[in-house]
Amino acid sequence: MIPELGHYALVLALALGLVQSIVPVIGARRHDVALMRLGSSTAVMQFAFVALSFLALTICYVTSDFSVASVFENSHSMMPLIYKITSVWGNHEGSMLLWVLILSLFGAMVALFGNNLPDTLKANVLAVQSWIATAFYLFILLTSNPFLRLTPAPLEGRDLNPILQDIGLAIHPPLLYLGYVGFSIAFSFAIAALIEGRIDAAWARWVRPWTLAAWMCLTVGVAMGSYWAYYELGWGGFWFWDPVENASLMPWLAGTALLHSAVVMEKRNALKIWTLLLAILTFSLSLVGTFLVRSGVLTSVHTFASDPARGVFILAILVLFIGGGLSLFAWRAPMLKQGGLFAPISREGALVFNNLFLTTACLTVFVGTLYPLALEAFTGEKISVGAPFFNLTFAPLFIPLMFAVPFGPLLAWKRGDILGVAQRLMAAMGAGLVAIAAGFAIAGATSVLAPFGIGLAFFVMAGALTDLVERTGLFRMPIETVRQRARGLPRSTWGTAVAHFGIAMTLLGIVCQTWASERIVALSPKQSVELSGYDFSFDGMVQHAGPNYSELAAKFTVREGGVAIGMMEPSKRSFASRNTTTTEAALMSRGASQLYLSLGDTNPDGSIAIRIYHKPMVLLIWLGAVVMMLGGALSLSDRRLRIGAPKPAAKQAAANLQPAE
Amino acid sequence: MTRKQRRLILIGSSLAVLAIAAALVLSALRDSIVFFNSPTDIAEKHIAPGTRIRVGGLVKTGSLQRGDNLAIRFEVTDGKNEIAVRYQGIVPDLFREGQGVVAEGSLAPGGYFVADTVLAKHDERYMPREVVDALKKSGRWQEGETK
Secondary structure: OHHHHHHHHHHHHHHHHHHHHHHHHHHHHHOOHHHHHHHHHHHHHHHHHHHHHHHHHHHHHHOOOOOEHHHHHHOOOOOOHHHHHHOOOOOHHHHHHHHHHHHHHHHHHHHHHOOOOOHHHHHHHHHHHHHHHHHHHHHHHHHOOOOOEOOOOOOOOOOOOHHHOOOHHHHHHHHHHHHHHHHHHHHHHHHHHHHHOOOOHHHHHHHHHHHHHHHHHHHHHHHHHHHHHHHHOOOOOOOOOOHHHHHHHHHHHHHHHHHHHHHHHHHHOOOHHHHHHHHHHHHHHHHHHHHHHHHOOOOOOOOOOOOHHHHHHHHHHHHHHHHHHHHHHHHHHHHOOOOOOOOOOOHHHHHHHHHHHHHHHHHHHHHHHHHHHHHHHHHOOOEEEOHHHHHHHHHHHHHHHHHHOOHHHHOOOOOOOHHHHHHHOHHHHHHHHHHHHHHHHHHOOOOOHHHHHHHHHHHHHHHHHHHHHHHHOOOOOOHHHHHHHHHHOOHHHHHHHHHHHHHHHHHHHHHHHHHOEEEEEEEOOOOEEEEOOEEEEEEEEEEEEOOOOEEEEEEEEEEEOOEEEEEEOOEEEEEOOOOEEEEEOEEEEEOOEEEEEEEEEEOOOOOEEEEEEEEOOOHHHHHHHHHHHHHHHHHHOOHHHHHOOOOOHHHHHHHHHOOOO | OOHHHHHHHHHHHHHHHHHHHHHHHHHHHHHHEEEEEOHHHHHHHOOOOOOEEEEEEEEOOOOOEEOHHHEEEEEEEOOOOEEEEEEEOOOOOOOOOOOEEEEEEEEOOOOOEEEEEEOOOOOOOOOOHHHHHHHHHOOOOOOOOOO
16 A cells, blocks of 8 residues: 555655646746745655655555565565665665665755745746756656566565665765755756856855755765775775765866856856756766666676666666756857956966866766766677776876865956955965975975875965965954954855865875875784784684674784784675675774774685775865865855845835735 | 966976876886786687786686685686686685686796786676676676576
8 A cells, every 4th residue: 555655745745746847838928926836835746756756665665565566575574773764775776776865955945935036937946956857756666667567476675785774874865965955956947047048146146055955965976885885895996986985076067167156146147058057967966876876887896786767767867867957058058148358367267276277177087987887889899998998097286276266265256356366376386386295205205296185285275275264364453353253254255265175175184095004915814914003913813603694704904003902803604595705804093093994705714805004194084075065164154145145126015015904 | 588488388298297197197007907818718719927927717617726825726717718817815705616707917928827816706697797707708608696
C-alpha cells in the first residue's frame, strides 16, 4: 500500500508539474494575475507530493519491505537504522528521487520567499523550474521507478554496497544535490529573463542569494566527498581527478564564476549578458555531472553499477535543456541592453579576470573529462586522462587566479589604482615571502615549487585580512572607532574576506601534501615501524562482530619520542551478504596533520600488510571548504540580500488602502 | 578609452588566456594520456616497452601468486590471450581471481607487465567498461553476467 501511495504521489506531482509548466507562462503573457499566481500554489503542492513520495520510499526502507525491488537490491534487515535511511539514496532510483525532492524544494522556496519578485518574472521562473522538474519526474516514472514490486517478496535484502555503509552517505549526496540542483534556480531566472527580454541589476540581486546558497552546499558537498574518499578508499588520496569528481568540480568552478559576475551586475549593472550565459552554463554542467555519474559512460573509480538505457534518457534531457537554453540565449541576448563601462584595471576588471580564469580552468577540466569519450567515439581508441593532465593544465591557470585574489577586493569600482593596491598589500606580500623562505628553510630543496605554493597561500590569507584591516581602520584608529566600523561593515565584505581566507587554507593543505610520507610494509605482531618521527608498534589482531559484518582489526600503539600518544585500530570488515570486504582506515589527528593507517592482505606467515601515511596539514583542505561556506553564510545574511529589492510603492499603497475586516 | 577599445582589450585578453589554455591542454594531452589495451591488443600491437598503458581483463583463475615484500604476480586474460602482471603493494579489496581488473604501468623487456597501480572499484557488481568491451570482442561476455 505504501509504495503505491508513493508512486501515486509522484504521478500527481508530474500532473502538477505539467500544469505549472504551461499556465503561469500564459498568465505572464496575458498579464493575468490569477493564472500567474497559480504557479506559486502548484510549486508548493508539487513539493508536498514529492516529499510524500520520498517519505513513502523511506518507510519502505526503514520497515525493510523487500517486496519493493529497490529495497531488496539495496537494503538488509540487519543494517543499523541510519544506513537503512541513507540507503534510500544510496542507489540510482532513490538518488533520482532525492534529486527531484530538492528540485521541488527549491521551487517551493521561490514560491514562498519570492514575494518581492515582479509577478511576471516569478511566474516565468516557476514555469521554467517546472519544465526541469517535469522532465525528471518523467525520467523517474518511465525508466527508474523506485516503487516497483517483486512477487513473491524475497525474505531478505541483498544489502547496501558495504562501501556506502558509512556516515558519509548521509551527508555527501544530499549536500552535493542541494548544490547541483540549487543552480537550477539561477538557470530558471536566466531563462525567465530571456523570455521577458528584460534584465537589470535587481535581477542579479534576486538571483544571488539562491546561487550563494547552492554554492555553499556544493562547496561543502564536494569537500565532504573528497574526505569520504580519503578515509574510505584506504589509499590516502583526497582527489583523483576522476570523471565523477570532475563532474562535481565543473559546476563548482562555473558557480564560483557566476557568484562573482553577479556581483558586478548587481553593483555596476555591467556584464549582464555574460552573467546570463554563466547561469545557463552552471546548471548545464550540473546536468552534465548528473549524466556522467548516472549513465556510467565513463570509467571511474567511484562508479557503481549503472544502466546505459537510462543514460540515453538523461542525455535527451541534457540536450533539451542545454540546447534549448543556449538557443534561447543566442536568439534573445542580443536584444538586451548593454551595461555600464569600466576600465580594465578596476574591481570589475578583477572580477572579469576571475571569471576568465575560472571558466577557462573549468573548460580544461571539461576537455580532460570528456576527451576520452570523444576519442573513443571517433577512433575507437580507449584512453584514460589522469592526474598528470590536470596538474599540467589546471594548476597553471589556478596560480595566477589565486595571486589576483587579494587585489580584487582592494581595487575601486570603475577605475582602480593597481600600484596603490600593491602598496597596501606590501605587508601581505611580506608574509608570503617569509612563508616562502620558511618553506625552503624547513623542507630544504626537496621541492622547489611547494614553498612558492605556501607563500601564495599565505599571501592570499594575509591579503584577505588586509582588506578587513583597511576597512575597519585597525592599527590606525582608536579601538572604539574600529569596533564601530567593524559593525558597520557590510556582512558581504566579511563574507568575501572569510571565503578568500578559506580557499587559501585549502591551497595550503594541498601544497603541504608534497611533504606527505608513506610506507607500505608487512608487519608481524610485536614488530614496529617508524615514519616521520612516529613509532607504530603492532600489538596484535582482534576480532569484533558488527551488526551485519565481522571485523578483523589490527591494534597499534603510536609513540612519539618514546611516549605513547594513542592507539590506532585499522580494520577489514567482511560483509557476508555480499561476500565483500571493506578497508576501514584508522586516523589520528595531530593538530591539522593526520596519521593514517590502512590494512592490506594477511600473508601466509601471519604478517599483515599495512600502509602508513603521515599527511601534514591535510585537514586544512576540508576545513578551508568549511570556512568558504561560512564566508558564503555571512554574505547571505547581509541585509541587502535579505530585504532584496525595494518593494514597488504602488503595492505598498494598495496594501494600506485595504479595508479593515 | 572608448567602449570599442575597452572591448578589444577584454576580447584580446580572453583570447590570450584561451590560447594559453589550449596550448597547455594540447601539450598535456600529448604527454599524459594513457591508452587502454586488452591482452590481445598487447599481443598484436607490439607496444614499446616503457610506454605507459593500461591493461584490463579478468584475473586468470589459479594465476595469483604472492611473494615477499607484498609482491604479487597474476595473469590478466580476455579469453584469447594472457599477459603476466607483476605488482608490488596492496591490492584493492575487490581484487580477486576471476574478477575484472584494470592495471596501469608499462611493459618490461621480458614481455611481462609491471603495474604501479591496480584500480579499485566500489561495487562488486560493477565491471570496468573497457573490460566488458574487451571480453565482448573476444566472445567471452554474455549479457547479464555481472548480475
